[in-house]
Amino acid sequence: MGTITRKREVVLALDIGGTYTKIGLVDKNGNIIGKRVFNTGSKNSFQGFVLNLEEEVGLLKAASGNMVKIIGIGIGAPNANFYTGQMEHPPNFKWGDTIPISDTISSLFKLPVVLANDANAAALGEYKYGMAKELKHFVVLTLGTGLGSGMVVDGKLLLGANGMAGELGHVNVDPEGRSCNCGLKGCLETYASVTGIKRTVFELLGELKEESILRKVSFDKMTGEMIAEQAIKGDVIALRAFEITGEILGSKMADTVAHLDPQAFILTGGLSKAGNVLLKPVVEHMEANLFGAYKGKVKVYLSTSESADAVLGPAALFWQDVP
Template identity: 45%
Template structure:
């Protein structure tokens, strides 16, 4: 008889969230620990394993767990390692899948967080029934998970699909955390929207609600709230962001011909403010053979659960010992 549950773990720079998930995508038990509180990797794995064991015990023990899936920054599906993640406390190569498997005595698979989101959409969300689609995560950065013919694209080394680090401004582009200049995520992430707001406010004289906020404290949420109140400058910021994102999507379509591009992450809370200009500029920039063929969709996964669900979907596929 097939084991009834998988575990999903989402590792972020601040928190690590995990849950026990059934085949229908219901989270049966969940918990979290502070990632940043554990500066040494063995200490972290010990704390995480103990916390995960507590939720395993709540569903009848390890005999009921098919596998564990982990989504984490810079995680490599092929090697089972987190590799040189800039926003995690531990540096270098971290063989996390093996470390967790040794502690919990259950098979573990790991992938990067955007790939986990794509697996989650294919299993539980907006991409159910699709074989070709792209998930774009719009948060602090821009992540992407690319699925072609029902298979997640990993490339030869496990790191394929870094669409957020395609270059959209080669001359005088913004400095990215990756060390290069002009990456898509420096303009179209939540952080990028805030950077655009600061640039517009510093270089222009337009009246704006945003001028009531200390310029260094402005967030994408502030820009969205101002735009929703009709602020012209804030609306222009979203138009600019949507144009860059839509033009990039038109390029992405040309190489994988997806049925849909699915948007997920904090910036999508802006709703039509971001969705409408992205859709318009994507279609305007599209190669004619692709025009009006590609759906632009919002994620159907609850934001609070999506990371755990996406990672847990990987847990169903992991091979037994």
């Protein structure tokens, strides 16, 4: 008789972003068996996303052969409510006010689903598999299309009464400031995100006369990595944009310290790839705005996770409750 090979148990992990969705098969130890990336289509229909997802998951499963068994699905998504399983009023999406993510995807694949805010999922991923293994109190900031935040207090995700605690992207920087997709003005994510720093760059291009390669790039074509690359090369406009971003973000991180007294912040997402160009002004302005009792006590780290590793957070969401 032939030997029966036991299939490897994995979670199908989905990281739904405003621009791209990353999917992967992840085992309990955080090994990524396979992964794919596709355009989210956040400005199109939710039905279109579901069709694309079905196709992409089919391709992912085919690539893994017949060696894995998917036992469940973990999903990180903007404005996701852990309790209701819905995305609620996501500012950078045109899918509707409340989107039944958990029910739709659970029905599609006939598997149990755990859903949480994308940054909450990222925080859990850092805690279980990443830089926060030795920490009990920390905040993860995802600096992508928008700004997400996940908070871990005493080793547990802070969820809040409605499952939506930690929306630091929508704390106010300036009541008369930039219009945000959420309908408010002056939200932190309109300054400290990839979209925010692009807006800052274009304001600076209008105000300053310095030469910059960024003058040749349209708003739609510009990326956070592009601005970071130019800043590292010494581009005056890009460096000033990071200085402004770091000042605003650092001051709001100081406010968060007063609320939570964390050991550390972990910065992840597109903007974090700028390294010290971002880290230096953030730390400087956070320290300058800290209440005296906290000065010198709060670390700021750049996540070492690759962007494709974003699936580890949603996977950790599901695996945390599996014995």
